[in-house]
Amino acid sequence: MTRRRPSLAVVGATGAIGGVMLQILSQHADVWGEVRLVDSPGAAGRKLVVRGEETEVLPIEETVFDGVDVALFLVPDEVSARWVPVAAARGVVVVDDSAVFRLDDDVPLVVPEINAHAARRRPRGIVASPNCTTLSLIVAVGALHAEFGLRELVVSSYQAVSGAGRDGVAALREQLALVAGTELGTSPGDVRRALGDGGGGPFAAPVALNVVPWAGTDAGDGWSSEELEIREECRKVLGLPDLKVAATCVYVPVVATHSVSVHARFESEVAVARAHEILATAPGVVLFDSPASGDFPTPSDVVGTDPTWVGRVRQSLDDPRAVEMFICGDNLRKGAALNAAQIAESIAAEFPRD
C-alpha cells in the first residue's frame, strides 16, 4: 500500500521566506507529489531549483490551484487577503503565513509542537502560522507552560532585519558598507547624516550601528502592530485568553535570527533544574545554557538551524514563580518557512493512502 502524495503549491516562491521553503522542501523531499511554484506575474517565468529539479514559477491566477491539495502562502498581507480565499474556495487547504487570518475565530493558529490538533478543525480551509517573533519564543515558553502554568510574559525582542524582508537585509548591507571603517557612531545623528535621507530603508531610523524600537505599523495608544500581534497570538496558540503580555519590539543590526529576552511568570514555583529538564527534552528546543563557559545562544550560532535555542535560564531573584530566559530562533526557518512547512506536512499526513 502506498500513500498518494498530495500536491503542493508554494505561493511567494521567489521571496526571502520562499527561498528558505525551497530548501526545506528539498530536505523533506518525500512528503509531496507535485510541487508547483507560484508568484506574482512580475516574478513568474523564473526558474528555481526545488528537490534538485529546475521548476518554472507560474503566475498567480485562479486556475493555478487546480489539482493542488495544499497551498503555502508566503506573501505580503495584501496578497494573502486577495488570493487565500480564492484558493480555499477551490478546495485547496491553505497554510497562510500572513497576519490577515491569524486572529479569526474560524481559522486555527498553529505551532505543531504546541497545538498540532488545532489544524484538524479548519472550517474555512485555512490554517494560519504565527508572526516570526511569536514563533521565536513560543515553543520554549509553551513547554514550560505545560508544566508550570503560564500567567504573564514580559518580552523584549532583538529582531533581525530579514523580518522586514529582502529590503530590510539590503538596507542593513548598504548601511554597513557606509559605516564600516569610519569613526561614525559617536556624535548625535552622525550615522543618520552619513546615510542620507533614505538611509532607513524599510526602518524608521538607521539600523547599522543602531537599534530601532519600532516594528510594523501604528496600532494606537503607543503600541506597534508587532507588539500587539505577539500578545494576541501567544494567547491564541497557548489557549490562554487572559494571559498578561507586555512586548517591546526592537530591530537590531543582525541579518537573520530573532532573539527575545523573556520574563515569564507562572502559576507555580519554577525550579531552574526542572525547567532545564523540560527544555532539554522538549521537541524543537535546544537548551544551550552554561554562560560561565560561554554557552548561550546568539544569532550567529543559531541562524540557519531549525530549533528554538534557549539559554540564560534563571529564577527571578524576587519572585520564585518567574524565570528569565534568552531565546533565539531563525526568523526565516521556525519563524516562518519551517513552521508553515510543519503545518502543511501534518495536513499531508491526513491524505488517504491509495
Next chain:
Amino acid sequence: MTRRRPSLAVVGATGAIGGVMLQILSQHADVWGEVRLVDSPGAAGRKLVVRGEETEVLPIEETVFDGVDVALFLVPDEVSARWVPVAAARGVVVVDDSAVFRLDDDVPLVVPEINAHAARRRPRGIVASPNCTTLSLIVAVGALHAEFGLRELVVSSYQAVSGAGRDGVAALREQLALVAGTELGTSPGDVRRALGDGGGGPFAAPVALNVVPWAGTDAGDGWSSEELEIREECRKVLGLPDLKVAATCVYVPVVATHSVSVHARFESEVAVARAHEILATAPGVVLFDSPASGDFPTPSDVVGTDPTWVGRVRQSLDDPRAVEMFICGDNLRKGAALNAAQIAESIAAEFPRD
C-alpha cells in the same frame, strides 16, 4: 566675595571615560581651580587638552593627591580598590566610578537628579557613581517613582560596546570591517569563523551582525554581574530595598549609548498623559515620544548628548499600574563621566568662599 575654586584630580584621564570627562570639564570650565590629570605610569607623560590648555598626565602615586580637594576616579575596579583609599586617607573627597565601593553601607551611591543629598554624608570620604546601565534608566524611572511609587522593574538592555571600554569599540570596528560587504550572517557560525578564534575581543561571542547576552562576570545561579548590579544599585539609589528587579543585559553592535526596554510596575495606576507630563519636565530627561511620526529615541540620535531620552511610553494592556518604555542614554556621558562630574560639582559647591 569670590569663591575659592577647589582643585580636581582626574584619575584615568587617558581612558574612554576620561576623554569624555575632559570635554565636560572644558564645557563646565568655571567650576574648578587646578585640574590635575593622572593615570597609570605607562600612560603618564602624555599631554591632553583640558579647558584649552595642554596638560601633562602625571603618574599615580601618593603625593599626586597633595593639594587636591576632589578626585574623580575613572579607572578599572582593581585600580580604584588600590588607590581610592590612598586618596581618601590624604583628605581628598573621592568620586569613584568603579563598582568597588558602590554597595558599601558607608559609601553613598549618587545620581544627583534623584538623591543629591546623599553625597553630603560620606563617612569614608568616598561617593560612588552607579553602573552605566543603571544610569541609562534611573533618572527617568526615578521621576515616575516620585509620583506613582515604584514596585517592580523588568529591564532588558541593548548595551553599546564602549561599555566594555576602548577594547570593545576596537573589536566592533575590526569585526565590522571584516563582515561589511560580505554575505555573512546567514549560516550557522559563519560570522564566528570569519572572525577567527579571537573574534570576540572583550565579548564572549562576535558582536558584529550579532547580539551577546552576557555582560560582566559570572555572578552565580545563571546571572551576570551587570544584571545583579542593576538590581542592587536601583534599590540603593531609589531607597527601595525591596524593589523587585529582573534584568537581562545584552551587548549590541552600537558604539556608544545604551538602550533599555523597561517594564515598570507602580503602586498606583499610571495614566500615560500624566507620565508624559512628568517626563517632559523632569530634570535631565528628554521625552521623545511620537512613534507614529518616527519620534522615538535611538542610540544614533542620543549619542553625545547629556540627557536620558525616553520614548515608547505606553500603559501595559493587562495591568493599569504598569508602563512600558524605551530609554536611551549615552553610556560615556550620563552613564559615566557626566554623572561623576555632576557629583563632583555638587561637592565643589560645598567649599567655602574666601
